[in-house]
Amino acid sequence: MPRYALLIEYDGGPFAGWQRQADAPSVQGAIEAALRKLEPDAPTIAAAGRTDAGVHALAQVATVDLRRDWTPFRLSEALNHHLRPDPVAIRAVAIVPSDFHARFSAKERRYLFRLIVRRAPLTIERGRMWQVRQSLDVEAMREGARHLLGRHDFTTFRSVACQSDSPVRTLDRLEITEHPRDDGTEFRFDVRARSFLHNQVRSFVGTLERVGAGAWQPEDVAKALEARDRAACGPVCPPQGLYLAGVSYDQDIFAAS
Structure with a gap:
């Protein structure tokens, strides 16, 4: 199961923060919903940092394991298609080693x-x-x-x-x-x-x-x-x-x- 790193930009204004919430829109929730349009059993994603409500990101990083072998370009294009009209963009995707973690590997x-x-x-x-x-x-x-x-x-x-x-x-x-x-x-x-x-x-x-x-x-x-x-x-x-x-x-x- 390949692991992918996502480079993410977003306007935090419409969201209650990065972290998924049951009763409010979140950046994590928007991206995971887009991922499940591609793979219905896609797991949760892990981010380098949990931004609060109203906080923006120019270069957030998150990791996710997927079943399919996606090329980075195709995965970013597909996610951006399904993220519309949310103010969230996948700027880049990279295939990373299985031990890489967006949060714990950060320096x-x-x-x-x-x-x-x-x-x-x-x-x-x-x-x-x-x-x-x-x-x-x-x-x-x-x-x-x-x-x-x-x-x-x-x-x-x-x-x-x-x-x-x-x-x-x-x-x-x-x-x-x-x-x-x-x-x-x-x-x-x-x-x-x-x-x-x-x-x-x-x-x-x-x-x-x-x-x-x-x-x-x-x-x-x-x-x-x-x-x-x-x-x-x-x-x-x-x-x-x-x-x-x-x-x-x-x-x-x-x-x-």
Whole structure:
């Protein structure tokens, strides 16, 4: 039974998250329904990360075992046909070894968060970015972000509902770039680690926005981290600016796709 890896892009707006749910639409449910149009007994799929409601993906990865020997091109074309009109696309398919797992084989996960400072309400990009109205000091946010890099107990920056056994993680990158636009200024947060806790990235961004707005000082981020107390966290920002931007493995499994 061959194993396939799927490279997936989706708009998280219409979904209650990645994970299949009995009474709400999910990305996993949409893909599994498409797979069962091809193979009625197709099993469940495993993803590199479970994104929350409203969170998007540019390059989610999932694995599935199928009975038929599909060429990657034919499988991606067939799935995309059956996924319409859901805002989910299979960008590529790769045949992978039987011991490859989208989640457990991952070496790094990359998230992008988009925030825009703009007065007028968003229209075209509504649901794609978090909009704030006050100006932000990017250097202050960068200074605050530096306190989060490295290996720490991130209890302060994880949801109380987080099911991970340990709050300890190693944050490899939290880079903030500033992009002036005709209608305002966009800030992009590039966040990378091997694995993340539930709501960790949104907790980071919500806290750093407070630093950029001047409500917090950069050193307050270090104090919050050291507190190891969820109550010490800044506000958790909304999900619509968050994207799962990529997952890395020992090899580029989609290089030949």
